[in-house]
Amino acid sequence: MAGRGRLRRVTLRDIADRVGVTPTAVSMALADNPRISANTRQTIKATAHDLGYVPSSAARALRNQRAGAIALIVPTTATHVFGHSYFMHVLEGTSLVANERDVQLLVSTNRDTEHGLAAYERVMRSRSADGAILTSAAIDDPMIEPLIASGLPVVMIGSFPYLPSAVTVGVDDRAASRAMTEHLITAHNRTSLLHISGTLDHQTGVDRRDGFLDAVRAHHLEGDARIVEGDLSEESGRRAIADLGEQIREIDGLVAANDDMAFGALTALRSIGLEVPADLSIAGCDDFGLARVTTPSLTTIRVPAKELAQVATTRLFEIMDGKDGWHRHVLEVELVLRQSCGCQPLDDTDDAASVLEI
């Protein structure tokens, strides 16, 4: 069957020859240009269909000077930043908008090199995309500036205070982290708090840590607050608990910078006989799937990854169309109160006790 397709491809000329017009006329007819009479148009379309005509995207792209595609760039470290499920949601949101515009979606990842150089280069070193969504880039990622300087329209997901002119979509990680920490303090009377931070080379990690500190300071609990730096992996959550040794027994509240680490901490706590939420309240961040299925289920901050991607992609098309618009957009997050903080009884199998918008 490959044979059939290996035959020379059907072009406008083939249709033109069959119908007895010029390729120009065929092009116009297929584009419903009123210059071509309804009659001829119909004949041409029928012939195109009969011959199995498929337009050449390469020829179109060359002629129109548009690739007809956008790229989703995911530098290496992405896996570590949010984990797999985050990326699925982003892909879903981006696809949705790209599909509406009938534009192809290129996914440029790089798993091998440290900074995902190739992920950028693949997009920059060929004009195969008319714009790009960049997600999960590190604060000091050296490729962001060249990417933007290349003139390719770019929308970034995340927070990049050092690139004030960049177009970005994100959430207020600091306020969210503060709200969650204050929930443990005010709703559960937790006073000796631990934060397991994310990687501090990503703004998200810095902001979530600072939000934790904001809450702790506002309630004058700095004296009993601790911060351990993690790397967003489940294992680093486990290690954070192990490294604290006996000090962990002084802690009654834990805010982790993501759900994976919260889960790692949960298993570590369980293995040394501490109960959640009886002995400690735990909160995570992300709600990309894990938090709902653990026992106890994890209280967390729901990050609207799919919506972030949708908004970013919609804005990207605006930029590609030359439209003005915002440079920074912030989406709301929700606190999802489940079992690990104590809001929801352990025998309650509903998804969550309640959801708080902040």
Place this chain on the structure above:
Amino acid sequence: MAGRGRLRRVTLRDIADRVGVTPTAVSMALADNPRISANTRQTIKATAHDLGYVPSSAARALRNQRAGAIALIVPTTATHVFGHSYFMHVLEGTSLVANERDVQLLVSTNRDTEHGLAAYERVMRSRSADGAILTSAAIDDPMIEPLIASGLPVVMIGSFPYLPSAVTVGVDDRAASRAMTEHLITAHNRTSLLHISGTLDHQTGVDRRDGFLDAVRAHHLEGDARIVEGDLSEESGRRAIADLGEQIREIDGLVAANDDMAFGALTALRSIGLEVPADLSIAGCDDFGLARVTTPSLTTIRVPAKELAQVATTRLFEIMDGKDGWHRHVLEVELVLRQSCGCQPLDDTDDAASVLEI
């Protein structure tokens, strides 16, 4: 900054004019064609770099009659078939191989229409990919034949007995399901077995059910065996248990066609006071993330999704290169024995008690 990039793009002609040669010479120099002297080549490359030359993928594609991209086609129903994490693994495997070949990866999804027609059409109706990986297609998906007939090289992940000439990569779902069922029978003395099947419009669902039946028959347990049809969702796992009513108390072993349903069943069983694995042994299938984090953790069949995608993509490139090779390739799966069957103690926090290759 967009302004910079909006300037006319740098082409071979710009470099040629600057250096004082023809675009042909520039093209050859950049391709390291020995026809161009080392000296000139160097000057040309330096100039190309200075001007920020980026080749036009569209022009190349048109000239070379190759798009320089492959597509990953995911029909709508994909989400239901394996869930998000499956797709992440496939994307990872496909990216890996495409990256090695320096080929772009197009992801063509369709979330809206019933059969994901657009996902196929986007790839077929433009020559934007030189080949395609198709995953999670239904047995009777009406687009598979047109896709293959279109002449585009295609490798499918899964099992398609009705398309004997198609190139496919998969696992032996039937044997795996049989092995898992027999594990419950022989290692845990379970004799009254329930299977919650997947959707039977996918071969996977049929094969896993048939494997269950094979085991049950081989051990003469047909009389006490039950099958409930699910749809791979967690909710359908819950519903399967609820619908059985009091009959569930007769059952001592459950094999679900995926982990989501196994987890749904687990929560439903818990809510009516049944304990796993004390009262029932449970097994799922997939091991894409969920099974490891639940309490109890789920015994499951590990489906090597990433490897399937790698093998499929490698084979796709062979076909695109005109090389002969296999039409059907089967990868091995493993039984991952965790807590839900009874192999691993509930207080053991290791990943799994043991892993069996089958």
Place this chain on the structure above:
DNA sequence: CTGAAAGCGCTTACAG
């Protein structure tokens, strides 16, 4: 060995 044309398949600006 080297120079310059042809042509991939489109679409639109131009000439008649």
Place this chain on the structure above:
DNA sequence: CTGAAAGCGCTTACAG
């Protein structure tokens, strides 16, 4: 209103 050329940016086959 309609016909046919020009040209997007490449690469390779061809002529000298």
